[in-house]
Amino acid sequence: MLQLRDAEGPTTVIRRADYAAPAYWIDTVNLTFDLDPLKTRVLNKMTLRRNPDVAAQCLKLDGEELNLARVLVNGQGASFKMEGKQLVLDNLPADGTFELEIFTTCAPVKNTSLTGLYVSNDSFFTQCEAEGFRRITYFLDRPDVMASYTVTLRADKRKYPVLLSNGNLVASGALAGVGNEGRHFATWVDPHKKPSYLFALVAGQLVCREQRITSRGGKDHLLQVYVRPGDMDKTEHAMNSLMASVVWDEARFGLPLDLERFMIVATSDFNMGAMENKGLNIFNTKYVLANQATATDADYSNIESVVGHEYFHNWTGNRITCRDWFQLSLKEGLTVFRDQEFSMDLCADASARAVKRIEDVRVLRTAQFPEDAGPMAHPVRPDSYIEINNFYTVTIYEKGAEVVRMMQTLVASSNDPMGREGFAKGMTLYFARHDGQAVTCDDFAQAIADANPDSALARLLPQFKRWYSQAGTPRLQATGHYDAAARSYTLNFSQSCAATPGQSDKEPFVIPVNLGLVSASGAALLMQVQDSAAPSGDSHLFVMTQASESITFVNIDEEPVPSILRGFTAPVLLDFDYSDTQLLTLLANDPDPFNRWEAGQRLALRSAIHSIAASADTTGATGLNDAYIEAMRSVLRHPTLDAAFKELVLTLPSETYIAEQLDVVDPQRIHAVREAMRAQLATALAEDWQWAFEAHKDNGAYRPDALSAGRRALAGMALSQLCLAARDNADSVWPGKTYQRFKDAGNMTDRANALSALLSGGHALATPALARFHSQFKNEELVLDKWFAMQAGACDRGGQVLPAVRQLMAHPDFQLRNPNRARSVIFSYCNANPGAFHRTDGAGYQFWSERVIELDSINPQVAARLARALDRWKKLAEPYRSAARDAIGRVAGRSDLSNDVREVISRALAD
Template sequence: MKNRDEIKAIQLSDYRQPSYWARKVCLTIDLDPDHTTVHSRVEYEHNPGHDHSLKLDGKDLRLTSLKIDGKTKPLDSFFHDAEHLHLDDLPERFSLEIATDLCPKNNTALEGLYLSRGAFFTQCEAQGFRRFTYYLDRPDVMAEFETIIRANKAEYPVLLSNGNLMEEHVLPDGRHEVRWHDPFPKPCYLFALVAGDLGHRNDTYITKSGRTIGLHIYVEKENLAKCSFAFTAIQKSMKWDEETYGLEYDLDRFMIVAVNDFNMGAMENKGLNIFNSKYVLASPETATDKDYENILGIIGHEYFHNWSGNRVTLRDWFQLSLKEGLTVFRDQQFSAHHGSEAVKRILDVRRLRDHQFPEDDGPMSHSVRPESYIEINNFYTATVYEKGAEIVRMYYSLLGKDLYHKAMTEYFRRFDGQAVTVEDMIKVIEETTGRKLDQFKLWYQQAGTPTLQVSRSVSPDGVTLTIKQEQPDTPGQTHKKPLLIPFRVAFLGVDQKALTSTINGRSQHEHLLEITEREQSFAFTGISSNAIPSLLRGFTAPVRLKTQTTQNELLISLAAETDSFNKYEAAQTLAEHMIGKAELPREYVEAFRSLLKTPEKDPYLSSLTLQTPTVDTLLNSQESIDIDRLYQDHKRYLNQLATAVAPDLQATYKTLKNADAAAMDQASSARRELRNTCLGLLAATESPEALALVKTHFREAKTMTDSIAALILIASSTDSERNVFLKDFYTKWHHDPLVIDKWFAAQAGSNHPDVLQHVQALVKHRDFDMYNPNRVYSVFRSFAKGNPFGFHHPSGAGYALVSDYVIKIDRTNSQVAAKLAGLLSRYQKFDAVRQGLMITNLKRISEHGPLSSDVYEVVSKSLLETPKS
């Protein structure tokens, strides 16, 4: 914890190379929960043009000895404290040996070396290695690592680190020792260590060049049977990256370890990926179809980092999106390849709008490459990841598939083994493709979500679209420049036929426009004046769109749209128009009914098109909110719609019931998705028959997908048997932490009228663990996102509960606390009473003693916002 006057912002403009480069690191670690010793020997080489002093990073360390070129230095002969170590008058090259003591058992921050369920784990990104030993903890310092680990063999039979296993042997005192060597230079944030009594399964993969790679997964022994799908995901990832990007794995083995207590989703440590267990462990009985999708995508993401992040890494943390944005785009491509491209695009955009757009609108708004930060952990954000991926997708759209891959091939070739910047990537793209990207660079520099206003004028020759782009003011940024925005467009006829239009001498159904000015007009000929524009097809840019599209045109688009995303968009836009109406128009109900009667070939795509906007989604899309009215309007809309089409929902549900309910293939998963969407809409009728169907669905469920879908609906009901079903589920699964996370989430995110009281009770439950990030998020994130009306209760009790836990958790895990604090940051949308209550709780956090820099940054920036009247 730091006092406020000790918390300083880090500036991109302050970047300087270090005075010395680390070339080789040799670590010897003697593990003990209370008293671990770390001996590091680092070979340093002077960086010409810099002074001969060295400032090393450390945190919560006890220094016991230091040697330079084998000569011991008295500890009082140089400056050191808990966070830094300074050395002066150093030679051109030297070996520095440092011994430190640490207590992993007391490390609740889950950064550096810590204990989880009796096993040792590390998390070093972004700045966790400084909790391990004094070192240049920055990504541009890349060194070869050798790691020796010693521990009691009976207690910790598995000892893992990066690279290849070189040797292992038993020591005379009941301990054993292993030596690992990673031949590829890496920054210290990619260092990893795992030690424990873990179960182990292995497999192999043959690379395109014929090398055999050992695949190893380590988990708690009782979870060994849940690793099969993770192996499939690894093998698919390796094969896809070879075939799509020409990138082959480089070490002799690839390892994954699953851990329950983990701040992130997963970590791409070189050769030793450490995962939150929910992204590794899966069986049909315990994991949902969405869990399987996430496991495939996240294992792919971490594996793809082997090149986009590890072999080519970052100069500094401001360049974070250089690895994360690119790798998210790569994992999106991978998941689309192994599933449905249309479904994946809709899910990705929905995630962007639900998480990144609100971030752009709030006090933590920042550019994809920010100019400054107080705490780097706060910038592992949807902007850096998801918006960063959209930037790469725009490259792909502007360049085309072939030129994009030509540029990426050169990027990985040119910068292999280097720490680079956004400018380095852009330069490669420009040189490889011959395209200048000066204006496109603004996407990295300007914060906020652009809005495109599209108007149209007609003539006997066709239709002219006029597009205006607007850039919103964001904290610290005003008067922004126009962006280069790729914009796909096509036209539909009122007879529901796809049209061919002509612009700039090119006649085709779909055109890619490039918007570069604040206002531009595009004239299309060869179409009638009443042609309906299909705009921003495939969501080609991360923007908001304002159009003159009428309700009738939306209904035609819903029936005739040739772009899957825009068909989904038409359904969502129509639903938003309907919410708040006293009665639903007949033509809207009939259009919705027709979606049920003429489903897509892919039931998953049909399901997404039928799903209506959530209250949270509506909150994110509106500038000011009457939450009380919105909640009632949304509830009435769902009830009216579901009641009107109930027979069709029942017919579709029954048809899908005949499918193989337990199969885990893609087709079966898609059928379950559509079936559960129908079930959820039927539950909105609040009829006794619908509730009985939900209960039957739960009792007959053969997969966790169906079980949890029904449990969520039961948790939202006021039925007398509600608590019986919840108790039975808990009794059956209390031994499985990941399933019990779902149990907590189902209740915390329910639409039950007493959800606030339920959440207040859940945090007192014996299985609620505020030291476990998964459990904390299963309650608080589910509550705030799943039932905004409950979270924004007019009493302010929801805000008070969150602020209580921000204060409590900040003492032990500042990263988790900062994420909870963010739930209170976007108060401007609400009425004056709720704004005041959220501000009061933010101030209460701010005034509660020393805060971590993580929480301080979120709270202080939130309080800088001006309340709206």
């Protein structure tokens, strides 16, 4: 068995195959908290019973950083011992049923890890997923132990007037007795059993927006959003998003709100985006607070998505939870799929839905595909881990969502071509079978298949589940052959998947491939599969199950252009040797918006790779050809295309995505080529950008809807391109106009776009704009995060960004212990600014190693996420590769690393 060693001794790999049910179940939990920042007292009274399916064992309870004061069994003192971090009790009552009382203390104000019980801005918060509850009390801290909770909170009323926990408030008031002057209490009872990771409490100075709603079933519910005093004006959008989520889940899946009240609380110190604790969701302020002066369109969209995500967990994650943490995608992948569908269903028209789908796929390709190809590659259902916090990944979330989306695709029928009805039937069966249980990914997949017995999913389920067990991104290779004499067109497919850590030979996946055929003139062609009686329309779903297969379409009068993987029906890499002419045809005519966008991306990527190869031997790059530029002009000027879609098409592939297409990566060469391509587009389309800006700059009263946001996005892109062209032409007109727009902006989106345009263009006016921005928003934490991030993520000219980043870390407003602020500077530089981070002198890597070590002593979860910035170091060309290896080695050489960081670093260094 692989073992790593940390400061406390050997660290054992935890394996899915070793799962065993607990020796005891916990039925009820009665917790009493006397809240004090320096010394919080926790009295935990539990009823337990022996699991009759497990041979008699001692009881082992998890605990970390607790001071143990008392242990009683059935009211009597009990013998116990400590084994590492576990409290071990033996000689328990023979009948296996007993009451256990544990009294402990902890110091929340010293808890910088932000897991368990901690203090933020003089208020108490908790974060218990995945294993934070053990920092509150000794417990069977695992997701398959579900209990009923009663929680009493006691505190100074002046300091902590609001006392919240899961479920329903059943009692509250002043505390009586000597020593309790000025103190009060609140008792909460959760009517639903839950695992410990869903426990939550909040206590502090908070204000609340309330809304009462009535469900379809006629039940009344109270919705509440709690924030710090002064932030109430930024809570309307979060409340609207919560109401929309409640309505949507009941309408789409028949899942009503099952609590008298549902609460959201925002805190500025939070490791994640938000947490779905039963009835008491705790959120990062970033995903709650918004008004037009402080939040961008992207912020509004993210709030809608995250509020929806956490609410949807109420059923997919809370009512049915994970048997063990290897099943994490059971709740996360499914709930990401649900929040994606929610956001698409809220879109007013088909084009907005398509934009949302493209945005989701772009995240998958730029973040998850590299993970699949790197040292941290793991299946959607992992087989092992050292630190579970490291597996809250884009593979679990985004790829997991794509696996669920494929299920919906594979239960489609002629009466339900999208599969929505079949999938909803599967969800209904899933809850009928498993409500109130802790189950597995297999249980979910089986329910969807069983509810649709005639579907492709039901027929192929054992093979389909390879998506859960096999890591890596499948590569789908396709070739086409037109037989003029037979009037037929054949597509030949083959699939493969590269080796990943611990997995070499992969078996074929089930890959649903949505297909279309487009004529050279741009017409959509009817598709009739060979040996079928009639055409099936202008699209066809081909389900690939073998290593190689083919499909032939007949009655085709000319060689078509194949439109493959429409809507991105499977998370695969598609190889098809399209000609530029074919791609231009798809870009101009494909009725599928995703493949229309994809054609433009392929053309740009082809130019970038060709230019990078050319620049290796010459001093110049070939750049974009005239046909591509004219195609972009046509998109920009198109009279009916949605503005948001235009902005996506005109955005070049990212440096990260370009790097993933290369075997050996020279980050500076990629950066130079992409910047040259941007400048070329800026100059060649100068008049078109001016038209686009003028046509989209004025949008009336601010609304965060998809149409208005798309117009602002395109106007912002046009402004950025005009500033870029002005730099190369030594023109001061557009920088001046941009600075004026920055000053006059009536919303944060327009203001941030203008500031970004000045920074991107490297204009002198960026300096006063930054100073003005800081002065105007110095008391707005989330806006200051944008201010920090824009500077740390700025285009690097002359190596000035790293010195600027070090200066930003010395700024009075920088706080390393706040995850949002740390991410705004350090992550914006190391993870999101490859042109500045990958320096030939290795100074960026040195900075990275310093920050990983520094953060690890404060907050290991944040440090581990930063550590992943160099996951793909082995692909780097020299001198980057050696410098990166040395930096990783400096971190690995530390003897006091957390398990979180050590696991990431060890995997990065592994052969």
